Amino acid sequence: MSTEVARRIPLIIGGKENTTRAQVAVNSHTFPEESIHTFTSFDINDTKLYRELFDSANKGFEEWSATPYNEKIKVFQKAVVLLKERKDEFFKSHHEIGGPSWFAGFNVDGTVDQLEEYISQMSNPTGVLPQSLESKLAITIKQPIGPVLAIAPWNAPILLAARSIAAPLAAGCSVIHKSSEKSPLASYLFVKCLHDAGLPKDALQLVHVAPQDNPQFLNEVLSSGTIKKLNFTGSTAVGTKIATVAANYLIPYLLELGGKNFSIVRKDADLDKAVGNIVWSSWSHKGQICMSTDKVYIHEDIYDEFKERLQKVAPEVAKDPDYSICQRDPVFTKKIIELVEDAVSKGANILYGNIDKEKVLKTNSVPPLILEDVNEDSILNNTESFGPLFSIHKYNDEAQLIKDLNVNSYGLKATIWSQNILEAIDIAKNIETGAVHINSSSVHDEVTIPHGGVKGSGQGRFNSSWGLDEFNIIKTITLN
Structure with missing residues (x-):
C-alpha cells in the first residue's frame, strides 16, 4: 500500500481512485485529537458524481451477473490468496480502532471463511421444477436482484465490510459499498483485494461519506432507482432510520442490528x-x-x-x-x-x-x-x-x-x-x-450457519445459502 493511500483513502468509482475531493480526518483511537489519515468524502451535491456512481453500478451488474459461475469462483479464490498475503495490512487497519490482535485475526480469518463458503455455494443449482396442474412445465429460477447498497460498521471493520460485499457479489449483484467513517481503511483494502483478484471494476464501488452527509446521501442513492436492495449492519437506532427511507422507495433490506x-x-x-x-x-x-x-x-x-x-x-x-x-x-x-x-x-x-x-x-x-x-x-x-x-x-x-x-x-x-x-x-x-x-x-x-435477528435486532440472514438467497429473486417460468 502506497504512502499516499495510507494518508488519503480514496473513493473508487468505475475502478478509478479519487482523492481530489474534500478530506475528512480519521483520528487515532489512542490519541483522539491526532489524525492517522483522511478519507475522501463523497460530494453529496455533485450530480455528475452520482451519475458516474449509478452508471458504473448498472454497468457492473450487467457484466458481473452475466459472468459464468466458474469465473466468479476464480475471482473469489484469487481474493482469498490476496487476503492471506496482505494480512498484515488488514491487521494494522484493525489495530487503528483499538481492536486486539486476536480479534483482528478473527476478522481476517472470518473473511477468508466467508469467501470460501460462498465459493462452495456458487455452483449449486439455481432453480427447481415445481408441480403444476395448469402448465406442461413450470420452472423457478434464482436471479440476482440488481445493484446493492452495502453499509458496514467500524467495530469489526474487516469482517463486516467483507460480509456486506461478498454476499451480494456471490449472488451476482453489483455493489456500492459505503464504509464507516471510523474504519474506511479496512473497506478500501478489501475492495482492492477484489479488484486485484479480477472482479470487474464497475461491479464494486467504494464511497466514504462525511457523517453529517449520510442522510442526504442515502436518500439520493435510494431515490435514484438504481439500488434494488440494501444491507446494513449497525445500531437499531440508525437501522430504523435507514429502513424508513428504504420503505419510502419500496426498497427491500437486510438489517443486522443491535442486541440486548x-x-x-x-x-x-x-x-x-x-x-x-x-x-x-x-x-x-x-x-x-x-x-x-x-x-x-x-x-x-x-x-x-x-x-x-x-x-x-x-x-x-x-x-x-x-x-x-x-x-x-x-x-x-x-x-x-x-x-x-x-x-x-x-x-x-x-x-x-x-x-x-x-x-x-x-x-x-x-x-x-x-x-x-x-x-x-x-x-x-x-x-x-x-x-x-x-x-x-x-x-x-x-x-x-x-x-x-x-x-x-x-x-x-x-x-x-x-x-x-x-x-x-x-x-x-x-x-x-x-x-x-x-x-x-x-x-x-x-459462515455455515445463518446469522441475524428478529424484532429490533433486524431481519434477514447473512452467511452461506441464506446470505445468497437474500440477494436473489425467484422467477417463475411456465411452458405450454
Whole structure:
C-alpha cells in the first residue's frame, strides 16, 4: 500500500481512485485529537458524481451477473490468496480502532471463511421444477436482484465490510459499498483485494461519506432507482432510520442490528463452564460486539454459588488488557457512564469494577463492570450498552421469565446453560431471538450457519445459502 493511500483513502468509482475531493480526518483511537489519515468524502451535491456512481453500478451488474459461475469462483479464490498475503495490512487497519490482535485475526480469518463458503455455494443449482396442474412445465429460477447498497460498521471493520460485499457479489449483484467513517481503511483494502483478484471494476464501488452527509446521501442513492436492495449492519437506532427511507422507495433490506443479549443459567448448569464463558462473552472486544452478553438470569437455587464463582473469575479475566474499552468517539464512553449512573441511582449495585467518571472521561477508557439489582425502570435494563458490562438477575419461574424476555424489543442472541439438553432445546424454541446457543457463547457467528435477528435486532440472514438467497429473486417460468 502506497504512502499516499495510507494518508488519503480514496473513493473508487468505475475502478478509478479519487482523492481530489474534500478530506475528512480519521483520528487515532489512542490519541483522539491526532489524525492517522483522511478519507475522501463523497460530494453529496455533485450530480455528475452520482451519475458516474449509478452508471458504473448498472454497468457492473450487467457484466458481473452475466459472468459464468466458474469465473466468479476464480475471482473469489484469487481474493482469498490476496487476503492471506496482505494480512498484515488488514491487521494494522484493525489495530487503528483499538481492536486486539486476536480479534483482528478473527476478522481476517472470518473473511477468508466467508469467501470460501460462498465459493462452495456458487455452483449449486439455481432453480427447481415445481408441480403444476395448469402448465406442461413450470420452472423457478434464482436471479440476482440488481445493484446493492452495502453499509458496514467500524467495530469489526474487516469482517463486516467483507460480509456486506461478498454476499451480494456471490449472488451476482453489483455493489456500492459505503464504509464507516471510523474504519474506511479496512473497506478500501478489501475492495482492492477484489479488484486485484479480477472482479470487474464497475461491479464494486467504494464511497466514504462525511457523517453529517449520510442522510442526504442515502436518500439520493435510494431515490435514484438504481439500488434494488440494501444491507446494513449497525445500531437499531440508525437501522430504523435507514429502513424508513428504504420503505419510502419500496426498497427491500437486510438489517443486522443491535442486541440486548441474555443468558439463562438453569439450576442444573455446569457452573465451571458457564461463569467464565459468560464473562468472556460480555467483555470480549470490550463489549463492542452486537452479540455480547448483556444480562444473565440465574436460577435462585444456584444464584449465590454463581455469584461467588463470578467474583473469583472476573478479576482473572479483567487482567487482560483487551478488556478496557478505548474509543475514538467519546459519545460511546459518555453513554456507558450515563447508563451506569442511572442504574445505580435507581438501586443497582456494582458487583465488580468501579467507574471513576472524571478518570473515564479524561482517558476515554471504561473498565469492565458487573452490576446487580438493576431496576426494571433503569435505562440500562432495556438498552444495549455496547461496552464491557453486564448485569445479573435472579429468577425462579422459567416459563414467566421467557414471557418477560420475549417482551423485549431486541431479538438477536440468547444462551442457555443446562445439562438437560432436551429441555434446553424446548426452551430455545420459545425464545424470540434469531439464535439460541446452548452451553456456549452468545458471541457465535460462523459462515455455515445463518446469522441475524428478529424484532429490533433486524431481519434477514447473512452467511452461506441464506446470505445468497437474500440477494436473489425467484422467477417463475411456465411452458405450454
